Amino acid sequence: MLSPDEIDTRLERVLLSVQKPGRYVGGEVNSVRKDWDSAATRMALVFPDLYDLGISNLGIQILYDLVNARPDALAERAYAPWVDMEAQMRAHGIPLYSLESRHPLAAFDLVGFSLPYETLYTNTLNLLDLAGIPLRAAGRDERHPLIIAGGHACFNPEPMHAFMDAFVIGEGEEVLSEILDLLGRAKQRGQGRDDLLLDLARLPGVYVPRFYSAEYHPDGTLARVSPTRADVPAVVVKRMVAQLPPAPVKFIVPNIEAVHNRVAIEIMRGCTRGCRFCQAGMITRPVRERSVAEVVAAAEAAIQSSGFEELALLSLSSSDYTPILELVDAIGAKFAGRHLTVALPSLRIESVSVDLMEKLKGRRSSGFTLAPEAASERMRRIINKYIPDEQILATASEIYRRGWTTLKLYFMIGHPSETLEDVQAIIDLCRRVLAEGRRALGNRVKLHAGVSTFIPKPHTPFQWVAVDTPEQISAKQDLLKQGLRDRSIKLSWTEPQDTLLEAWLSRGDRRMAEVIHAAWRAGAKFDAWGEHFRYDLWLAAFQEQGLDPAFYTHRLRPPAEVFPWDHISDAVRRKFLLADYERSLAGEVRADCRESCYACGILPLFADERRAHPGEYWKCPEVKSPAASAPGGLP
Amino acid sequence: MRVRLTFSKTGSLRYIGHLDLHQVWERTARRAGLPLAYTQGFHPGPRLQIACALPLGIAGLAEVVDLWLDLPAEPPLSPQAGAEWQQALQAAAPPGLALLSLAQVDERSPALQTQVAAAEYRLSLPPGITGLDAQVHSLLDAPSLPRERRGKPYDLRPLIFSLERRDESLHMRLSMREGATGRPEEVLRVLGIDPAEARIERTRLVLKDEMD
Numbered sequence: 001m002l003s004p005d006e007i008d009t010r011l012e013r014v015l016l017s018v019q020k021p022g023r024y025v026g027g028e029v030n031s032v033r034k035d036w037d038s039a040a041t042r043m044a045l046v047f048p049d050l051y052d053l054g055i056s057n058l059g060i061q062i063l064y065d066l067v068n069a070r071p072d073a074l075a076e077r078a079y080a081p082w083v084d085m086e087a088q089m090r091a092h093g094i095p096l097y098s099l100e101s102r103h104p105l106a107a108f109d110l111v112g113f114s115l116p117y118e119t120l121y122t123n124t125l126n127l128l129d130l131a132g133i134p135l136r137a138a139g140r141d142e143r144h145p146l147i148i149a150g151g152h153a154c155f156n157p158e159p160m161h162a163f164m165d166a167f168v169i170g171e172g173e174e175v176l177s178e179i180l181d182l183l184g185r186a187k188q189r190g191q192g193r194d195d196l197l198l199d200l201a202r203l204p205g206v207y208v209p210r211f212y213s214a215e216y217h218p219d220g221t222l223a224r225v226s227p228t229r230a231d232v233p234a235v236v237v238k239r240m241v242a243q244l245p246p247a248p249v250k251f252i253v254p255n256i257e258a259v260h261n262r263v264a265i266e267i268m269r270g271c272t273r274g275c276r277f278c279q280a281g282m283i284t285r286p287v288r289e290r291s292v293a294e295v296v297a298a299a300e301a302a303i304q305s306s307g308f309e310e311l312a313l314l315s316l317s318s319s320d321y322t323p324i325l326e327l328v329d330a331i332g333a334k335f336a337g338r339h340l341t342v343a344l345p346s347l348r349i350e351s352v353s354v355d356l357m358e359k360l361k362g363r364r365s366s367g368f369t370l371a372p373e374a375a376s377e378r379m380r381r382i383i384n385k386y387i388p389d390e391q392i393l394a395t396a397s398e399i400y401r402r403g404w405t406t407l408k409l410y411f412m413i414g415h416p417s418e419t420l421e422d423v424q425a426i427i428d429l430c431r432r433v434l435a436e437g438r439r440a441l442g443n444r445v446k447l448h449a450g451v452s453t454f455i456p457k458p459h460t461p462f463q464w465v466a467v468d469t470p471e472q473i474s475a476k477q478d479l480l481k482q483g484l485r486d487r488s489i490k491l492s493w494t495e496p497q498d499t500l501l502e503a504w505l506s507r508g509d510r511r512m513a514e515v516i517h518a519a520w521r522a523g524a525k526f527d528a529w530g531e532h533f534r535y536d537l538w539l540a541a542f543q544e545q546g547l548d549p550a551f552y553t554h555r556l557r558p559p560a561e562v563f564p565w566d567h568i569s570d571a572v573r574r575k576f577l578l579a580d581y582e583r584s585l586a587g588e589v590r591a592d593c594r595e596s597c598y599a600c601g602i603l604p605l606f607a608d609e610r611r612a613h614p615g616e617y618w619k620c621p622e623v624k625s626p627a628a629s630a631p632g633g634l635p
Numbered sequence: 636m637r638v639r640l641t642f643s644k645t646g647s648l649r650y651i652g653h654l655d656l657h658q659v660w661e662r663t664a665r666r667a668g669l670p671l672a673y674t675q676g677f678h679p680g681p682r683l684q685i686a687c688a689l690p691l692g693i694a695g696l697a698e699v700v701d702l703w704l705d706l707p708a709e710p711p712l713s714p715q716a717g718a719e720w721q722q723a724l725q726a727a728a729p730p731g732l733a734l735l736s737l738a739q740v741d742e743r744s745p746a747l748q749t750q751v752a753a754a755e756y757r758l759s760l761p762p763g764i765t766g767l768d769a770q771v772h773s774l775l776d777a778p779s780l781p782r783e784r785r786g787k788p789y790d791l792r793p794l795i796f797s798l799e800r801r802d803e804s805l806h807m808r809l810s811m812r813e814g815a816t817g818r819p820e821e822v823l824r825v826l827g828i829d830p831a832e833a834r835i836e837r838t839r840l841v842l843k844d845e846m847d
Contacts, residue, residue, distance in 0.1 A: 015650055016692045022655065027647035027730045029666070255651045255659055255729060307662030307727070339673050339681075 004102040007094055011102075014088040022256035023051035024085060026099030029253040030305060032068045032075075033100045039074040041184045043067050043110040044098055044145070048123035049528070051079040055252060056260035058314070059114050059151060063172055065248045073180050076100040076108075077252075080123045081130075083526070089130065096131040105131035108145045110183055112176075113164075115151040118505035119528035121160055124149070125520040128163065135517070137165045137210060142193050146183065150176075154207075155238075155283050156458040156565040158225070159505055159512035161209035166200050169568055170238025170283070171269075173245050175205045201232040205239030207568065208232070214510045214564075220551060222509055222562045237569045242609035243617065244269060244288050247298040251306040262310035262343070263302040267295050267327065271316035272593045272619055275373070276384045276584055277412065279457035280316055282577075283570040285602045286610075287320075287594075287619035292327045296334055303340065311335065312343040319348035320594070322616070324356065332359045345369065349387050354398045367406035367448065368399045375425035379415055381587045384461075384580075389429065396433040400440035407433065407447055413476045414454035414468040414499075416584065423476045426451065427483030434488055448490045451480055453499040457506055458565040459572065461580035467503045467553040470496040497535040501527060503553045504538075509564035512552075515541045573601035597621050636706040637742045638717075640724070641735040645694040648731030653688035659729060660685075660700060666727035669720060672703040684747040686840050687754075687811060694836045697735060701747045712739040753796055753841040754811040756819045759804045759834040770826045771800055782821055791821055798822065811840070 002010075015021040036042070045064055047054030054060065060077065067075035076098035081089060088094070095104040105111055111133070113124050125135055133147065134140050140147070149160065150168035157167040168175055179200065186196040201208035211232045215223040227234055247265050254261070270287035271280070290298075299311055313331070315321055331342060342360040347353035349370050357368060372392055373385050380386045399407055411426050430449050437445035453473055456465040468476070473496040484491045504512065518541035526532035542549045557563075559578055566574070576599065583590060590598065597603070603610060603620050610623045644656070651659065661681045664671045673679040682703035689695045712720075721737040728734065744750075760767075774780070775798060780791040794810040794817030805826075809817030820830035 021650040021691065022647075022652070025647035025650050029662070029727075029729045253662060253729070255648065256655045257658065261658075303665075304668075305666065307665035309661065309665075339671075339679065 001104055001106060002093075002095060004097075007097050007102045007104065010092045010094045014085075014092055014094070018085045018088055019082065020052075020256055022254075023079070024081065024099075026077075028055075028255060029307070030250045031077075031100060031252050032064070034068060034074040036074070036101055036103065039072065040187065041073040041110065041180050042103075042108045043073060043075045043112060043180070044078055044105050044108040045075050046078045046105075046111060046113045046124075046127060048080050048113055048115070048120045048127050049526075050082055051254070052256070052258045054079040054114075055254045055258045056262065056264070057114060057116070058248075058264050058266065059116065059172070061248045061251060061264075062245075063112070063176055064252070065250060066173060066176060066245075067180065070177070070180065072184060076103070078105060078127070080127055080526070083532070086126075086130065096127055106133055106145065109187065110179070111145045111147050112168075113147070113149040113151075115149045115153040115160070117528070118153045118159075118502055120153070121505055121516050122520045122524045122527055124160070125163060125517065126525045136162050138162070140165070140193075146193075146196070148179070152280065152283065153506070155279070155568055155570060156506060156508070157207055157209065157568065158214075158510045158564040159508035159516060161510055162513040162517070164209065165197060167207040167209070168239070169205050169207055169236055170570070171241050172239070173241050175203065175239045178203055179206070198231070204233075204237065207236040212567065222564055224562060225510075225564065225567045235567050235569050237605060238283070238571060240286070240571070240606060240609070242288075242606070242613045244290060247290065247294070247302075249298055249301040249305055251302055251308065253306050253308065260310075260312070261308060262312050262341075263299065263306055263308045264312045264314050265295055265298050265302065266290070266315065267313050267318070268315040268321045270619070272320060273317055274384055274580070274590050274593060274598075276382075276461040276580060277373070277415065277454055277457075278316075279460050282459050282461075282572050284316065285570070285572060285600065286606070288617060289322060289619070292323050292330055295327060296330050299331065300334060303335075303338075309339065310341040310343060312345070314345070316346060317348065318344050318346045319350070319353060319356075320592075328356050328359050346371075349392050349395050351395055351398050354395065354402060358402055367408050367446075368404045369408040369410065370395065371410040372429070373410065373412050374415060374422065375411060375429040376422045378587065379418060379422045379425070381589050382417065382584050383415055384584065384589050386589045389432075392429065393432055393436055397436040397440060400437040400445055403441075405441060405444055405446055407437065409433065409447065409449050411449065411451045412454045413451055413480075414473060416462060416465045418468075418476075420476065420479060423479050424483065427480060430484055430489060434486070438488075443488070446488055446490070448492070449480075449484060450492050451477075452494045453496070455499060455503045455506060458563065459570050459577070461577045461584060463563060463577065464557040464559065464561070464581055466556045467499065469554055470500065473499065495530070498528075498530075498533065500549065500553060501533070501535070501538060504549055507552050507564075509552075511545065511547055514545045515547060518544050569605075571600075571602050571605040576600045594619050636704045636708045636712065637740050637744075638702050638704065638712065638720075638737055639740045639747075640700050640702065640721075640737050641697050642700065643694070643696045643733045643735060644689060644698055644731060645696070645733070646731035648729060649692055649694050652691060653685065656685060656689075657681075657683065659732065660702070663724060663727045663729070663732070664702060667720070667723040669702070669724065670705040672705045686747045686751050686842075689837060692835075696836055697839045698837070699747060699751075699840050699842070701740065703742075708739070708742055749813070750842045750844070751811050751840055752843045752846045753808050754837055755806070755808045755839040755841065757804055757806055757836045757838050758819060758823065759836075760828065761832040762803065764828065767800055767826065771798055771805075774798065774822075774825055780825055782825075784818075784821075791817060791825065795822065806838075808841070 148166045149164050150172050154167045214225045268289045270284045374380045434447045456462040522537045524537045607623045671681045684701045686699040721734050725734045782791045796808040798807045823830045
């Protein structure tokens, strides 16, 4: 294994021959370099995409702080080198290394991949390969680091089951510490890998795929995924932190331009809206809100320590943050005149949102973004994001009248039962919004319509739904392209092939692992980057494995079909999702669950946590019953 | 108030480009609590001028930057306050950025970029080069050194103000005016040395009023 000095020497020789060498040298303010030899447990946190994107990932930042705060552990980072750098690294025998100390990844005890989206899977394989670590969990032993993954994509871990020793399901803040404890003890006692993995599998929220096996029906559908031994759980329930730990304030500051250059403070986790297409809204329940004082203090400390020029206040639905007005006033008062941009994404479509943005509008104001997601009232009921047209038009008009010249509207096509009329409604709505804008600002007004394609994600009420075929998607996109041809309108869309890949990867079962492996062997990587995505490689990989891609994406699933992710629980009951899906088919909306509890399943599973944290911090009803009578939960 | 700082840019910061260095200064000043002044207009930006771009990979040992602060020029910056600012900036700077001096300059003095006259370089040479002294002599004796850059011919000789060998390194002072910039790699090529084999450092920027 190369030493950090040897890696350094080789790097010197290649860095000037690649684009943006600053991606590969570390040395950022607030990066942490601890003494290698005195840390008992060493973890590499890997974001398997380009540095420019990964550097602003909040999940990595949270875990980096958490691990480095422990006296007995250290965390360092690695990202995916761009293709030019990868070629140089392979040519000069430079393995994937950590930015802080330049140790090869293989020298760490634990390597944790962040997998927020599925198109990172081939990059993950590529990075393991570049690190000289066997790709398959079965090919690794005591000489190799433990390889784990976490992040939203891991709510269906099966497509990556062959490559990971373990997955973290749900929020990582507490469970990662427990994993480090186990690992530290295992190292001290010289515990074998199999033994350690068994300990991990018994840790709540940790899925160790080698202790489970999948059986299939003759028609190829899944019969069950079940444990192969009695001492691991049949269903792995996600982890959830009852009280959000303090927000990170020591943001790593890149020395080169990144995609996001900002402090990001999570004001709230979870969402009570229940939009049926939204996976994040289901898997991040319950809603927990930080206090205004905590957010403002964290923002102040983070701006001070990072020097960033932008502050983003993040949540899935900022308008629903209870003290939003108070927060915006406090942030405005604190940061006015300090040449900062404040971003408050995910606002509801209502005039109050315009007031909020007005208060935060600094001198560098960008466009205003709203996400109606659907344009016909029928479709808005189906997806459970009901906003009347008049409200959208009034809000748009207000935005333009207050001087924003660009409005971005996000929609999706491919919702269940969608027809060309529903797509035409997107065109009509955009035209009407543009007319409002012209009335307010004249011809300099701009509209940006971003239209992505719906993918029925695991753990949502729409998980039974089929993805549109490429022909259906193209027909809808053609209609949009024709109908929105206007010099004031910019239309962007997702290529049908990109949608299909994401759909296969997010809905796949264990057999998909072989497809991913075959596609990577054939050269697939950076699949989320248009110029690198090779659809043909994926089709060939399916063929090589004797699998039909349409099986995964274009079937309407019967209610009883077993899903590859059924043994992974986000605490929301399948029964609740199915009932909500049926309501959707009947065109019935379900109100915000802050108004009344619909018993999604969170409270019975996390009754103890709720009892321990009473009051307004959680947005679920309080649990008053004594702990003993908890099983069964709410009526 | 306008202040002039000299600084070194070494280590991993050598791989950070000119535009990114602007951003590094803006953030360093914000972390240090120094109130940078901003330009007016649609896209306000911090008012700062870096004397001249340093090519990627080359360490700069005495680079110069001017920062405008949202503070009155009078009363003048006391040496003590200047030292405190320098300390605060140093504490806020990323690894590889070292503050060497800080002093107030006249607000009305011309743009820093127009005041650079020359740059001095130290080039550490690979071992085993023979006959270098003779090469240096003949280069200095040459009345002209016709070279080409991006398809355009130019004479390198008048851009070389001094060139001297000291043990295993070459020291040179090259012209650094707009449209008349001598490049150390070109000098190496004339001497028959592959620039990739040498380690180049820019040891000093010479401003017009400092020229002998």
